[in-house]
Amino acid sequence: MAHLVIGPLTRIFGHASLRVEAEEGISPRVRFSAFGYRGFEMMARGVHVDNLPPLVSRICGPDSLFHQAAACLVVEKALGVEVPPAARSMRELALWAQFFERHAVSLFVHGLPDLLFPSSDPGLRNLVSIYRVDEEVVRRLLSLKSLGTAVLRETGGPTVHGVNFRPGGVVRDLPVESRERLADRLRSGESLLLETARLVKLLLRRSEETVRRAGSIGGSFLAGHDPGGMGITGGSPALFTPGTEVVEPRPVEDLGERLREEPSTSGHVVYAGLEGTEGLTVGPLARVNVNGRYGTPRADEELSELKETWGFPVRYPMVAHALRMLEMLHAWERMLELLREPFRGTLGETLNPAAGKAGVYIEAPEGGLVYGVELGEKGLVEELSIVSPLQFNLRNLEKSLAEAFASVEKEGQERVSDVLHMVVRAYSPCVPCGVH
Amino acid sequence: MAEERSILLDEARCIGCRECVELCPQTGGTQFPVFERGERVPRVANPGSCLACLTCVEVCRSLALTVDGLRRWEGYVDPRAGNKEAAIY
Amino acid sequence: MDIALLSLSSCLGCQMVFLSLEEYLYELIGGNRVVYAPFLMDKKELHHADLALVEGTVRNTEHFLKAREIREKADRVVALGTCSCFGGVQGLADLYPESRLLRSRFGDTAFEGGPQGVRRLLPLDSFIRVDAYLPGCPPVPALLEGFLRSAVSGDRLSREGATVCAECKVTSPPLPQPGPRRLTEGSGEPGKCLLDSGFFCLGPLTRDGCGALCPSGMGVPCRGCRGPSGRVLERKGADVEGETVRRLARATGKKEEEIRAEVPDPAHTYYFFCLAEPLLRKRRSGGTSPYLHRLGE
Numbered sequence: 001m002a003h004l005v006i007g008p009l010t011r012i013f014g015h016a017s018l019r020v021e022a023e024e025g026i027s028p029r030v031r032f033s034a035f036g037y038r039g040f041e042m043m044a045r046g047v048h049v050d051n052l053p054p055l056v057s058r059i060c061g062p063d064s065l066f067h068q069a070a071a072c073l074v075v076e077k078a079l080g081v082e083v084p085p086a087a088r089s090m091r092e093l094a095l096w097a098q099f100f101e102r103h104a105v106s107l108f109v110h111g112l113p114d115l116l117f118p119s120s121d122p123g124l125r126n127l128v129s130i131y132r133v134d135e136e137v138v139r140r141l142l143s144l145k146s147l148g149t150a151v152l153r154e155t156g157g158p159t160v161h162g163v164n165f166r167p168g169g170v171v172r173d174l175p176v177e178s179r180e181r182l183a184d185r186l187r188s189g190e191s192l193l194l195e196t197a198r199l200v201k202l203l204l205r206r207s208e209e210t211v212r213r214a215g216s217i218g219g220s221f222l223a224g225h226d227p228g229g230m231g232i233t234g235g236s237p238a239l240f241t242p243g244t245e246v247v248e249p250r251p252v253e254d255l256g257e258r259l260r261e262e263p264s265t266s267g268h269v270v271y272a273g274l275e276g277t278e279g280l281t282v283g284p285l286a287r288v289n290v291n292g293r294y295g296t297p298r299a300d301e302e303l304s305e306l307k308e309t310w311g312f313p314v315r316y317p318m319v320a321h322a323l324r325m326l327e328m329l330h331a332w333e334r335m336l337e338l339l340r341e342p343f344r345g346t347l348g349e350t351l352n353p354a355a356g357k358a359g360v361y362i363e364a365p366e367g368g369l370v371y372g373v374e375l376g377e378k379g380l381v382e383e384l385s386i387v388s389p390l391q392f393n394l395r396n397l398e399k400s401l402a403e404a405f406a407s408v409e410k411e412g413q414e415r416v417s418d419v420l421h422m423v424v425r426a427y428s429p430c431v432p433c434g435v436h
Numbered sequence: 437m438a439e440e441r442s443i444l445l446d447e448a449r450c451i452g453c454r455e456c457v458e459l460c461p462q463t464g465g466t467q468f469p470v471f472e473r474g475e476r477v478p479r480v481a482n483p484g485s486c487l488a489c490l491t492c493v494e495v496c497r498s499l500a501l502t503v504d505g506l507r508r509w510e511g512y513v514d515p516r517a518g519n520k521e522a523a524i525y
Numbered sequence: 526m527d528i529a530l531l532s533l534s535s536c537l538g539c540q541m542v543f544l545s546l547e548e549y550l551y552e553l554i555g556g557n558r559v560v561y562a563p564f565l566m567d568k569k570e571l572h573h574a575d576l577a578l579v580e581g582t583v584r585n586t587e588h589f590l591k592a593r594e595i596r597e598k599a600d601r602v603v604a605l606g607t608c609s610c611f612g613g614v615q616g617l618a619d620l621y622p623e624s625r626l627l628r629s630r631f632g633d634t635a636f637e638g639g640p641q642g643v644r645r646l647l648p649l650d651s652f653i654r655v656d657a658y659l660p661g662c663p664p665v666p667a668l669l670e671g672f673l674r675s676a677v678s679g680d681r682l683s684r685e686g687a688t689v690c691a692e693c694k695v696t697s698p699p700l701p702q703p704g705p706r707r708l709t710e711g712s713g714e715p716g717k718c719l720l721d722s723g724f725f726c727l728g729p730l731t732r733d734g735c736g737a738l739c740p741s742g743m744g745v746p747c748r749g750c751r752g753p754s755g756r757v758l759e760r761k762g763a764d765v766e767g768e769t770v771r772r773l774a775r776a777t778g779k780k781e782e783e784i785r786a787e788v789p790d791p792a793h794t795y796y797f798f799c800l801a802e803p804l805l806r807k808r809r810s811g812g813t814s815p816y817l818h819r820l821g822e
Contacts, residue, residue: 010567013537015587035639036534036584039626043617050707051793054748058614061538061663105544109565126566128559131551139551142544149545157743158735159545160538160663161750164743166708171744263634270630351709380789421567432536451690451718453697455775476696497720497729497772498690520650520804521758524610524658524732525672525684 006417007033009424011110011126013062014431018420019266020405028409030401030420031266032394032429040436044384049075049167049351052381059386060432061160062105065098065152066232066364067386067433068165070371073234075167078356078375086345087169092233093338094155094162099232100331101148102365103324106428107200108141111321114422115203118210122418140192144328147189151335154178169348174339183339186332193332197302200325204318205309214423215403216315217396218243219279221286224363225249228295228334230287230327231363239277240290242313249290256359256372259387264394269434272391279399282367282392283427284323289313296337299330317400318426327365353379364389366430390434397427441486441504443470449500450477456492456501526677528553529561529574529599533588533649534615535581538663539606540564549670557677571598576676578605578659582612582801583652587640596653603657603676609649610660611752612801618646619801620792622818644820646801657682660732662750662798668734686755689728689747693737697721701778705787712744719746720769721776725794729772730757730765748797758804764811766795792816 007017016034040059044052052075053068060067069091076083083091113125123129131138149159155174156162164170174182204211224231225238238249252258258275273280289312293300303326310319359372367389374383390397400423408419456471457478463469468482471492486503493501532540546553561571571577577599583589596602607613618626623642649655659672675682695718704723713722719740720726726746728737732754739745749765757763774781788794796813799805805813 008563008569010563010569011565013564015532015563033639035587035636037627037630038534038584038615039618039621039630042621042626042629043614047790047793048707048709048788050709051790051797054797055614055617055793058536058538058662061536061541064536064538101541105541109544122567128554128562128566131554135551135555142547142550145544146547157738157745158663158665160541163739163745168709171708171712263631265634265637267636267639268631348711350711378789449687449691451693451695451697453718453721455772458775497688498693499687500691520658521755523656523683524660524686524752524755525668525675525682525734 004413004416006420009421011113011421012424012429012431013106014434016267016429016431018401018424022405022409028402028405030398030405031264032269032398032401032424033267034431034435035268037268037435041384041386044381047381049375049379049381053165053167054161054163056386057161059436060430062102063098063364063430063433064161065095065156065165066362066369068162069095069233070360070362070369072165072167073360073362074358074371074373075351075375077358077360078373079351079354079379080356081168081349081351083169083349084346086173087347088233089338089341090155090170090173090347091165092229093174093335094152094164095232096331096335096338097148097151097155099365100328100335101145101152103328103331104145104148106365107321107324108145110428111425112141112200112203114425115207115321118207122421141196144189144192144196147186147332150185151182154182166348168351169346171347173347179339183336186336186339189332193329194298197325197329200322201302201306204322207318210419210422211316211318213404213407213419214316214318214426215400217279217281217285217317217400218315219281219396220277221281221289221313222252222274222368222392223282223286223290224361224368225251225290230291230294231361234360234362237361237368238290239274240313241277242289255361255370259370261387261391269394269431270391271394272387273395279396280392281396282389284320284327285314285317286367287327287363288323294326294330296330296333298333299326302326302329317396317423320426320428324428351379355379364433366390366393366428368392369433386436388430388433388436390429390431393427393429394434397424397429400427441483441488443480443483443486444502445477445480446500446502447477449498451498452477453497454478455495455497459491459495461489461491462487526557526575527560527573528557529571529577529595530559530565531561531563531577531579531591531595533579533581533591533609534584535606535608537564537580539580542663542666542669545666546670547666549673553673553677571595574599576601576603578603579609579649580605581608582615582646582649583643584615584646585640585642589643589652592649592653601656601676602653603659603682604649604655605659606664607660607662607750607752607798610658611799612646612648613662613798616646616799616801617793617797619817648802651803660752661735665735665738667736684734687733688754689731689733689735689737689740689751692733692735692741693718693728694741695719700776702776704777705773705784708745715744719744720772723773723777725769725773727765727769727795730754730763730768750798752799753802753805762809764808765805766791766811769795
């Protein structure tokens with residue numbers, strides 16, 4: 001059996017490599033291999049719930065607030081606490097900001113350089129090299145990212161591992177002056193944001209061959225069923241399986257019972273799936289396929305054009321790049337809406353220690369993030385379980401990689417490596433979340 | 437009579453917790469207390485009473501106190517090579 | 526100057542701050558060569574670097590080999606972030622034997638060709654020689670910028686350290702205060718010292734440099750993300766737990782035993798970011814030893 005190892009993978013979030021197993025006459029198989037389990041579930045045992053959000057935050061820097069939010073929500077649900085609306089809005093604002101920032105990095109730092117310079121040496125497709133030939137492009141792209149960072153700084157203190165979320169609510173509100181300043185800052189990026197959205201769209205169309213090479217995915221899509229909010233503050237997940245007689249997304253009320261995990265022998269990312277589904281996808285594709293729209297005017301206008309170009313439901317993993325751009329637009333619109341809301345009233349509820357058990361589903365930038373918790377008599381964490389987006393997407397990712405490999409196998413190792421990297425970046429897997 | 441000492445309080449650093457006032461052996465119930473409670477921050481009233489035990493320096497959470505030019509840990513760089521504390525930014 | 530930026534076992538948070546340097550980032554990448562940075566570019570191998578910034582620490586043999594390779598190829602190695610400097614939050618894994626962590630997650634799955642885990646999580650300098658440390662979870666952009674400026678100009682890579690309280694813009698409230706308490710019971714009064722208000726704030730024992738962003742700016746008690754202050758690291762007698770308990774007893778007017786009885790998770794409360802730091806292990810009183818799993822278990 002011919003074995004090829006591609007790695008360590010570069011321009012992705014974290015450490016991983018690919019192991020290609022190819023043999024004459026048998027369809028190739030590609031394994032996504034990432035090690036480095038840190039044991040966060042065990043570390044959480046016995047902690048006071050106040051220590052839980054900062055703990056899980058350290059699973060992943062770029063997605064830190066999503067882990068914090070999931071931890072807060074699951075504790076609140078277990079204790080039957082309703083968070084006041086002001087705290088919910090504040091959380092949503094910070095989450096959209098990180099959503100925006102995470103997508104900006106995954107697009108501009110990781111994905112976009114391939115689409116910009118497909119025929120140049122992969123070693124030169126990066127912001128550092130591009131900066132040497134065109135400072136302005138890099139400055140513009142990173143200035144977009146900094147819109148999200150600015151909101152993160154004001155809403156959470158430190159921009160990575162912010163400190164404003166706590167079980168029961170948030171600690172601090174955002175004063176009116178800060179709101180106005182941030183809204184101005186966001187609006188100042190409007191034309192650049194729209195221009196960049198146009199660029200991404202064009203680049204993707206230009207790369208149609210690569211897009212098709214990375215194949216298309218079937219199976220079911222799982223996402224928070226909640227246009228507008230997209231379930232980032234906790235929502236009810238729904239399943240959509242195109243091509244079957246069920247044409248509407250179906251709510252998944254028994255997610256906890258249907259969730260299945262199965263260790264992989266090639267790494268520490270455990271496969272996750274739902275009983276009764278095949279080929280589950282979460283993330284930008286799933287969100288758009290389940291909801292059909294974003295719920296804000298700019299993003300929806302762009303979406304209708306995208307649907308015309310690439311069809312709907314969206315099945316090409318590479319189109320996720322364009323969807324991330326649309327989600328950035330949506331996040332931008334939502335942040336402006338939230339900054340306009342007058343925030344009044346209490347920012348949090350007092351938590352009384354008690355036993356309880358709960359599970360929550362929220363949308364992180366790359367898809368569903370599931371937290372389950374059991375609290376003991378004294379309100380301490382007894383059990384914590386975490387299922388991250390990469391775990392859901394792992395099978396499809398490996399399937400897309402195998403398809404792409406089959407299509408470029410004959411073109412030499414360099415080309416194989418290049419194309420497989422592009423496929424991985426389309427999924428934008430978060431390895432730290434995946435191995436946690 | 438103790439030798440005349442100088443005790444400096446960096447008011448910008450001091451948060452006014454007054455642990456120094458409480459723990460100074462030459463302050464509570466003495467005729468010439470080293471520290472007085474002061475307004476926002478404590479006041480060094482009688483530095484002459486100081487025995488240089490350095491309790492206040494040790495206990496100060498903001499490293500705001502200096503006795504005879506000795507602020508223990510701020511700027512303290514161990515000359516031994518490979519010392520972890522000496523190489524932290 | 527040739528710069529390498531890489532991560533071992535980490536959350537990538539420090540690299541995100543690298544991207545938030547704004548104007549200085551351009552100065553840095555314009556005036557120097559980034560020769561190796563897997564997060565940012567496709568260079569698969571490092572040949573030589575003048576300065577290597579290493580985020581995260583060693584969780585398995587793969588990380589160890591990488592760390593050793595970097596040590597050989599880089600003139601100066603910097604431990605970037607608290608994981609690298611003191612073990613960080615992932616150091617809490619040392620509450621349990623590594624084999625138990627793996628078993629709890631993977632059962633008896635046999636991995637094909639995977640790296641071997643290390644038996645105990647430790648800071649980077651337990652595996653390779655480190656020339657300078659920049660703690661912070663993550664270090665705030667201004668601190669990272671100041672550090673990089675010194676590094677690029679060849680200045681001394683250490684800084685006079687104080688404590689977070691020295692930078693904290695608060696005043697002390699009248700005592701006694703309710704507590705000991707945590708944010709889940711409600712926030713403290715803005716502008717007042719959180720420790721003296723009865724919260725578990727590690728400001729007095731934590732290195733400064735963050736501008737006291739959490740306690741001063743956000744009203745959130747310091748959890749010690751910049752790692753132990755110089756005094757705590759250096760002095761065998763310094764006791765993070767004991768000193769916090771003493772100050773909370775003073776603030777709340779309660780007995781020390783009463784304070785201790787209200788902390789079900791002392792390792793997380795006092796050593797959230799530095800449980801794995803060997804310098805804190807053996808102490809006359811306090812220290813991390815009681816919380817660490819014993820090797821060989």
